[in-house]
Amino acid sequence: MTSSPRVLGALAATGAAALLLSGCVAKADADPSAALTVSSTASDCAVSAGTAKSGTLTFDVKNAGDQVTEFYLLADDGLRIVGEVENIAPSASRTLTVTAQPGDYFTVCKPGMVGDGIGKSAFTVTGDRVAVNGPDAEQKQKAVDLYAAFxxxxxxxxxxxxxxxxxxxxxxxxxxxxxxxxxxxxxxxxxxxxxxxxxxxxxxxxxxxxxxxxxxxxxxxxxxxxxxxxxxxxxxxxxxxxxxxxxxxxxxxxxxxxxxxxxxxxxxxxxxxxxxxxxxxxxxxxxxxxxxxxxxxxxxxxxxxxxxxxxxxxxxxxxxxxxxxxxxxxxxxxxxxxxxxxxxxxxxxxxxxxxxxxxxxxxxxxxxxxxxxxxxxxxxxxxxxxxxxxxxxxxxxxxxxxxxxxxxxx
Structure with missing residues (x-):
């Protein structure tokens, strides 16, 4: 904070520079055969695979713990949020779908939805770069959604x-x-x-x-x-x-x-x-x-x-x-x-x-x-x-x- 005039409407945000506006996309666009499973517990965040090919990825997240949890796909700095799904109740499942470009990422779960999270693991996307499709307005909304997640x-x-x-x-x-x-x-x-x-x-x-x-x-x-x-x-x-x-x-x-x-x-x-x-x-x-x-x-x-x-x-x-x-x-x-x-x-x-x-x-x-x-x-x-x-x-x-x-x- 400084004593300069307040920027009341300004927003700080996160992005995924490596993804160039990759973000949550419609589940209908995903290839069901490419689905990855995630099990979130009090002590682990187990993802079924540590690699995937570029394009639309689907993470089926199951909360096997006793606290409401979240799941994040993070960029290579471990900070920027590529995609996230939150408010997953115990025994419930949620799906996260993202368009991922080639690069290095991390996966992490956050039981209780506070703190640094648990089970942070490296995740690699291979293959060729893919185009991010979708109407301009839809893509802009995704940017705002990712900011909110950050x-x-x-x-x-x-x-x-x-x-x-x-x-x-x-x-x-x-x-x-x-x-x-x-x-x-x-x-x-x-x-x-x-x-x-x-x-x-x-x-x-x-x-x-x-x-x-x-x-x-x-x-x-x-x-x-x-x-x-x-x-x-x-x-x-x-x-x-x-x-x-x-x-x-x-x-x-x-x-x-x-x-x-x-x-x-x-x-x-x-x-x-x-x-x-x-x-x-x-x-x-x-x-x-x-x-x-x-x-x-x-x-x-x-x-x-x-x-x-x-x-x-x-x-x-x-x-x-x-x-x-x-x-x-x-x-x-x-x-x-x-x-x-x-x-x-x-x-x-x-x-x-x-x-x-x-x-x-x-x-x-x-x-x-x-x-x-x-x-x-x-x-x-x-x-x-x-x-x-x-x-x-x-x-x-x-x-x-x-x-x-x-x-x-x-």
Missing amino acids: VKDQVGQLVPAVDDMVTAYESGDDAKAKELFATTRAYYERIEPVAEALGDLDPRIDYREVDAVAEGLDWTGFHRIEKDLWVPAKDALNADGETPAWQDWAPSTTEQRGEFGDQLIADVQELYDYVHSDDFVSNLEDQGIAGVSNGAIALLDEVATGKITGEEDWWSHTDLYDFAANVEGSKMAFSLVSDFAAAQGDDGAALVDEIETGYADLEAALSQHGSLKDGFVAFTDLTDAQKRELVDLINALAEPLSQLTGTTLS
């Missing part, structure tokens, strides 16, 4: 991650809470504009102190906890560069930690409830493909206006984690709509190539400082030249990316 998945992982971090924070295990802080926030940062569209929910979860003070709000959420965990020096200044860090602030008591921690858990639960509601689905349909495209732009704006300045995580200096998660969310949204942009003649194809190059260059530069998996260096460890390189790459990507929505809808 948001639900990220918030589903955010819930237990926040619970673990808060448990450490409330119990006084600051070392553990610090360890979990940045990686927990990544789930939120990938889908941040969703919460921003819900009035005061994002301010409660993710406002910095200077923003809360400026708007006369109670300061709660991630960054209130952050300041407790990384107690500022007596002569430190807040992110505005003017206000003494200790002015009108003191480290939280045990009771106050309980209140701040419980409030964050409640607010994240509210976000979870929303993304599993009919209102969320309706809002997505109203936004349509433009919302997905605008989500790519909005998330890169988050990087440009806050993360790259080091103002987001002012006390922990974990800004590069937020930076990377925002970029991931932005790239995923772009990958969902890139085919529509590329279809708009030579200019559209050239724009997509320019954006893809921009993401690759930015990711390469960011990887020099770490990764979400292995950890990043503190933002304060970057030299001015390294910060300038990232700024230049963001600006180089932001300009063509700003043209994405207009090109996609033309």
Whole structure:
């Protein structure tokens, strides 16, 4: 979150870049002989085969456990959702049908529909590339549906991650809470504009102190906890560069930690409830493909206006984690709509190539400082030249990316 103007209607999204808008297709289009079976239990996600030929694939998913479950086909990064089927009751079966291009994927089940899931396994699609058929409107709806699936998945992982971090924070295990802080926030940062569209929910979860003070709000959420965990020096200044860090602030008591921690858990639960509601689905349909495209732009704006300045995580200096998660969310949204942009003649194809190059260059530069998996260096460890390189790459990507929505809808 930054103090820049809210992008209330923007949407963050996932895509499957390797699939180029592969997604759920009508079951009638599938070859019944190519059906794969999946058995989801409390401890395993057993798929009948680990390989298949490109084209339309059908997964017949049986819930053999005692909790409602979900099944996902993920792209090669283990994050992007190619297809998913959810709300499978115990003893019930559901079918997932996708059009899959050649490449490497993962399968995973999620009993209870929260957390990282279980039984994650490699899945390979061989053969030749296939065309994705279907009316334009139908394909656009599939992109929106995949975005919805990604948001639900990220918030589903955010819930237990926040619970673990808060448990450490409330119990006084600051070392553990610090360890979990940045990686927990990544789930939120990938889908941040969703919460921003819900009035005061994002301010409660993710406002910095200077923003809360400026708007006369109670300061709660991630960054209130952050300041407790990384107690500022007596002569430190807040992110505005003017206000003494200790002015009108003191480290939280045990009771106050309980209140701040419980409030964050409640607010994240509210976000979870929303993304599993009919209102969320309706809002997505109203936004349509433009919302997905605008989500790519909005998330890169988050990087440009806050993360790259080091103002987001002012006390922990974990800004590069937020930076990377925002970029991931932005790239995923772009990958969902890139085919529509590329279809708009030579200019559209050239724009997509320019954006893809921009993401690759930015990711390469960011990887020099770490990764979400292995950890990043503190933002304060970057030299001015390294910060300038990232700024230049963001600006180089932001300009063509700003043209994405207009090109996609033309």
